[in-house]
Amino acid sequence: MKAGKIKADFENEAALCAAFIAALPEGWTAYAETAGFDILLVRGADGAQIGVEAKMTLNAKVLMQAVEGIYAGSGEPGSGPDFRAALVPYGTAGAEMKCIARYLGVAVIECRNLGDCEAEVVRIMERYGSGYFLTEEALRKYAESEVKRDHPPFKPDLPLYGGYDWRDTWKDFCPVKRCSVPDYVPDVSAGASGPSQLSEWKIKAIKICIILERRGYLTPKDFAHVSIDRKRWHDMGWIAHATDNGVYVRGRFVAGGSPLDLRAAHPVNFGQIEADWAKWKPKEDAAEFQGAML
Template sequence: MFESEAALCAAFIAQLPKDWTAYPETAGFDILLVRGADGAQIGVEAKMTLNAKVLLQAVEGIYSGRGSEYPAPDFRAALVPSGAAGAELKTVASYLGVVVIAMTSEAEREAEEKAFAEKFGVSYRRAHVNDKPWFTPELPVIGHDWRRLWADHCPAERCKVPAYVPDVVAGASGPSQLSEWKIKAIKICIILERRGFVTIGDFKRVGIDRKRWFDMRWLAHTDDRGRYIAGRSALNLRAAHPVNYGQIEGDFEKWKPAEDELKAELKPRPALL
């Protein structure tokens, strides 16, 4: 029904209600869903079949005895293709506070609609198409009785959400994550592209350590102390995160170094004895 877990996640994300935003490969989950109205979160782990492994991944941190000390989502879910969850493990998942979301594939839906059309006629088929949800159960809605299906784990603190929706593939093998460090690193790369060099102050303002940049030869020293240029193995985060790179670049006016600070930093330095 789905070629891979990545295809399963993509189909699910495409059918999300408008009030929910999907953050792929975030906070240790294949997908972290965030509700716009109140910030409620659902941590989603995807598998091609419901098994013990995906349940362990979905509940990670809850029953360790220290789970309340760490940021976590309000709800937990396992995403599987329709028909890929046995009744026994679904019951176990319910006891663990994990909702099993069954996703219908395009091919399965078309085959079912064709069968309905042949049996009941085209008009019934059209009504069936409009009414049937792509996945079940529905996500929790404010003001509705969702507690019968969705267990609220009431974390002391919710997962930290990146400032930008990661432009990565949810459910992919060995995915690249848009961490807070990467967002800061992208800012350094943008400053370097625009100005031709970066300074010690740039690293302080962005809030990132510069030592790793020299260890990895992403930057190189210049004759002017405190100014650095691209190294022989320059970091290329534009290729790794093309969408996010463009978004952060578009927000340059919001986070760029202050002009007065930059001018003070770029004043000629006295020569070393």
């Protein structure tokens, strides 16, 4: 009787994405919840991108999500990543769905649980530990190399820069324009339900929050400098007109009744943007601007 394919167990899609990201080879950066994908991988060597959609099993829905937006209304290839992939736990990709994925040009990445890989390393060390005169460090190194070869954390390998052995698995869609990526790697979990995204707007909003924290108030020039609309901040109650003895101070704003707390939502990115203050801070005259415009 043929042995069944052992399936990898993950609690949810977020855990699956985390295991995959942790196992990425050097030279790739993972942008979680970016450009409409659970993960947007970017290759440092040339900027090539892989849009990855994750599901607990390979089905029509994840394939539809992976290929969404390939063609613009004119029928010409639209903006998007160079490659597209569906990420599923090891052992959950049926042969029929993998065949459909291949016709669609979607690579199917099967990922193992890192705990399973470690268990295999331990098993090999226990098996050969007494028969070889190796130090424990050397034995572990040998076991890890065996596991990487026979039980890799995920397969297939990602497309190589300047290579050709990936072409049967990875279809290059040659987009007119690649996906836009934020200036900072998002500090969010990929594949989470109702994910928070580090959009271009949110980076600008974080800058406004930092200016407000540092100075204690904002001016119209601050919003113009960051290129973000002030009206929404008023409407949402994130800012309010500053007052002096009950009288409005024209052209000056303070935190409103429902201030926007992006430091809590994006603690890592908030700190990174704050550390880059010298690169994007307002001009010196912005602090003194009282503005005629409201």
